[in-house]
Amino acid sequence: MGLRGVVVVALAAWAGWLLFRGVVRKKVPWVGLAIIALPLVVFGYTERQWVSAEKEFSSVAKTVEPVAPGVHCQRLGESFTYAGAELGHVEFDENGLPTGPAWLSYETCQNLAAYWRSSAAQKTGPPIEQVIAVHVLSHESYHLAGIGTESLAECDAMQRDARTAQVLGASQLQGLQLANTYWQSVYPDMPSDYTTRDCVSGGRLDKTPGDNLWP
Numbered sequence: 001m002g003l004r005g006v007v008v009v010a011l012a013a014w015a016g017w018l019l020f021r022g023v024v025r026k027k028v029p030w031v032g033l034a035i036i037a038l039p040l041v042v043f044g045y046t047e048r049q050w051v052s053a054e055k056e057f058s059s060v061a062k063t064v065e066p067v068a069p070g071v072h073c074q075r076l077g078e079s080f081t082y083a084g085a086e087l088g089h090v091e092f093d094e095n096g097l098p099t100g101p102a103w104l105s106y107e108t109c110q111n112l113a114a115y116w117r118s119s120a121a122q123k124t125g126p127p128i129e130q131v132i133a134v135h136v137l138s139h140e141s142y143h144l145a146g147i148g149t150e151s152l153a154e155c156d157a158m159q160r161d162a163r164t165a166q167v168l169g170a171s172q173l174q175g176l177q178l179a180n181t182y183w184q185s186v187y188p189d190m191p192s193d194y195t196t197r198d199c200v201s202g203g204r205l206d207k208t209p210g211d212n213l214w215p
């Protein structure tokens, strides 16, 4: 249970205690109860939004690997105690098998959710943060499918980004443009262990060589 869950349980317990005491004393503090109820409703609502986003992102990951364990979105409360800069990762056990779920940073999930919930028109030329978030979901999906090498996951993911975008509501053209934006604007600046010369149109890692479709 995250910080949000602890707060919700504490507030609910507090409200229950006030109500119980009020009934016993025959004087229920309705104003105080209403003040407690407000954050309960807000926390409950945002938590529900996150759970539905996680479900959606997990179903996207499962289009790559049907038995993938899904996706966990870091909550705001968790991000306060997290000093790292990672956008997402998947843990691997000693046998080199992925142990899920894939972890996505609060920021990545926010950008992904913003992309997913954006209108059809907004999916033309989305902000670069959203392009990267869509790609991170593709990338972690390949880790969940068992690919541990960063440059391989990265190259597979880039060729998957158009499809990932489409599952999240983009048209085919918008999906292809998003993948191309990543290839042009983000991939060249990735650390060297994330890139390889084989990851080019017609290269060893091109899944559809000879079709001139890249990425």
Ligand SMILES: [Zn+2]
Binding pocket: 089, 139, 143, 150, 153
């Ligand atoms: Zn990775």
